Each structure stands twice: as structure tokens, then as C-alpha cells.
Amino acid sequence: MDCLKFDPDLVTRGLIMDKEHGNLIKVDRFGLVKRAMHGTRMLGWQDIRALYGRETVNLRNEGRWMFLNTLFSVSEAVMYMQLVDRLDQGAFSTASTMTYKSLYTLWQKLCSTLPLREAKGGDPEDPEKFIELDGEMVQTLQDQRDSGKQLLLITNSDYQYTDRMMSFAYNRFMPQGNTWRDLFDVVIVMARKPDFFNYQMSLYEVVTEDGLMKPVLAAERGGLFCGGSARVVEKAIGVEGDDILYVGDHIYTDAALAKLNFRWRTALIIRELEEEVSALVKGRPHRDKLKELMEKKELVGDLFNQLRLARQRFVSGVRLTSTFEDEDRLNETLAQLLMVMEVLDDKIGPMWGYLSRAGLNDKSQLIRQIEKYADIYTSRVSNFQRYTPYMYFRSPSQSLAHDRGLTSYYQKKYAELTPSEDSLVEQGPSSS
Secondary structure (H helix, E strand, O other): OOOOOOOOOOOOOOEEOOOEEEOEEEEEOOOEEEEEEOOOOOOHHHHHHHHHHOEOOOOOOOEEEOOOOOOHHHHHHHHHHHHHHHHHOOOOOOOOOHHHHHHHHHHHHHHHHHOOOHHOOOOOHHHHHOOOOOOOOOOOOOOOHOOOOOOOEEEOOOOOHHHHHHHHHHHEEEEEEEOHHHHHHHEEOOOOHHHHHOOOEEEEOOOOOOOEEEEEOOOOOOOOOOOOOOHHHHHHHOOOOOOEEEEOOOOOHHHHHHHHHHHOOEEEEEOOOHHHHHHHOHHHHHHHHHHHHHHHHHHHHHHHHHHHHHHHHHHHHOOOOOOOOHHHHHHHHHHHHHHHHHHHHHHHOOOOOOOEEEOOOOOEEHHHHHHHOOOOOOOOOOHHOOOOOOOOOOOOOOOOHHHHHHHHHHHHHHHHOOOOOOHHHOOOOOOO
């Protein structure tokens, strides 16, 4: 463990772990692999093609693929990829029989033995090291509550941990004499998501500050409860289906199950979004440069393919009209062009690129999952303060491939049918 170091730049959320090959991969919305890393070494496009070809990643095969959709999973992946390097170097006594998948299983067992406070992300007695304060959160929630909405807090954490963290993050911004508990109509701790959305589990009421509980049949407004289920929540607040907006930061545990099982509206919190938007804005000149490089690569690639065809015909005995007189010269030129394309690849896409992109133009698998399960997504809950509590968010018009060029096509096709402004002025009003 001492040889492992956390490198936040090595892994990003939205990548997929291939436990069979010890790789991290980034795929597009169709599940095709665009980039890959073995251990801590990025793979070239030739290695990616040889290993994955046209294979489509199916996230339902959880035995092989693991989607990194939480910051916890990112931390685990950083460590696992370093262990893959160690395995390749023969650093383990069982390296001859250990596979990348068995290494992952062993690593998971080791992580499960960590103390709870380490697994949860920090010592609850020292929350300032782990919590980023947001002074707008209290007013954001209070505006929603004052507009007539009911607010609930549903967490997998125990009450002591929840109270310590929430008190640190919220109480300083609350009106005198109030605490974070006054913001929520119902609080449910140790919810055991995702089972919370799948099963009807026992419900307990927390009756003392030290966590003493008693079994109850139903939740009531103003109470603090443990366990239960999504159905219990609907009965407690008298609201169900798409009248509920569930806000969370886990695509599967929060957004997917709430939407699929109960048709709740879902809002996904993507903390990296602020950095992503900033990078996209600052990187517009860079993206223009990338487009130029892509055009160069397409030109080089076209020449490369033409020469491959020439070589193919040369080997087949077809007389060539080009100046190439032997196969060796063809092969040498092909190798040179291949090197040029690899250099262009390095310039086009170092490391993982943008969180929301797979390649220059396509969406990443992370964005595909967000579009599928989240009705709305944002970087933090307090962003809702920029709108009134009565705001109805509508999805913007989605552009399709055949939409491009419709304006110019319309103008070209119907221009002769629509009189110009000049002709209307010359004609003047019609007389009756």
C-alpha cells in the first residue's frame, strides 16, 4: 500500500474499467472504445484496435466492466491501475497465476476492510478538510420550501456522520436558533440505496441524539428515520411519480433507479461540470486547432489509403501508373505516413480529453448515461437559486444529423418562390 500514490490527473469520472485486461477505457455513446490505458500507460490506436476492434462495451456485463460514476470509484481505479503495473513487473509472489480480474477482486476485498471513516471520505471530527462550503445552499433550499415544496434528505450514511457533516456545512448559514434539520420535512438515514428503490425494507425512527431507534409502520413529516423505501416516502409526503424531483450524484443508485422504478424526475449533480465548462470556453481556440489537425489527418489518411491500394495492386501484379517501382518503396512511404498520423493523434488527444466528449465531436458514454437517466443536470444544487422556485425547465430542441444545412437548403429551394423585399417595394400596395 505504501508504494501507491493518488494521482487525481490519472483517472476521471466516466471512464470504464476493463477488469479482464487491466485497462481503463473511454468509449463513445455507442460503446466503441476511443482511448485506453493499460496500468498507467496510455495505449496507441493500433493497440486499441488490436485489442478491442469493433467490440461494443456492454455495461450490463458487470463481471468485466466497471463504470466509474462516483468519485469513490475514481480513487479505487487510480490505485488499481498502479497495481496492474506492479503485477506486470512481477512484484507479487503469485504473479504467475494471478489475472487482472483476480487482482481486482483482491483489491476490492482490501478496500472493504478499510475503516468506515476512511471509506466514507474523511474523519467526521475534522470535516473542514473534506467539505467545500456553499453559502448559497441554505437560501436555495429555503426558497423551495417557502414556495410550498416539501424537502427530504435521503442518505446511506448513519445519523452521527450525517449530523456532523450537515451541521458543519449548513448551521452557520441558518437563521439564529435553527439547524439543518429545519430545512427538511423528512430525513432518512442508512437508506441502503440502491435497495431503497427495489425493496420494501423495515422502517425505524431515530428517537435520541445518540442514534437509539424504534420500529414504526410509517414515516411522518418532521421525523428522522432509518431504512424504509421509496414507497414509504411517497406515502409520507402524499406525492408520487413525476411530481417528485430526486437530486443525487450517482447515476445508477440515485438517478437511474428513481426514474426506472418510480418515474420520479431526476437531477444529477456533476461537480466536475464547472471545470468542464471553463475548459470548453478557454479551449475554443484549441478546439479550432484540433479541427485543423483532424483535417490534416484526414488528408494524410486518404493518401495512406491510396498507397495501400497501390501496394495491394502491386502485390497482385497489376501495372501501376504511379512512380513507385517496388514494394519496398511503397512500404517505406506507408510507414512514414503512419508515423505522421500517430504524431497527429498525440497532438489531437492527450490523455482522456473532455469529460463530456469522446473524440473531437462525439458524446462520451458518461453524457449518454446522463441524458438517459437525468431530466436535468448541474454542478451544484445552489445553481437553482438563479431561477425562481416556480421555474419549469424544458429540454432544448435536439439537433439531428440531417438538420445540418436545412437553412441553406430551404433558402436555395424556395428563394424563387418568395418575393424579395426590393421587389415588394417596387410593386407597392396593390390597388383594388
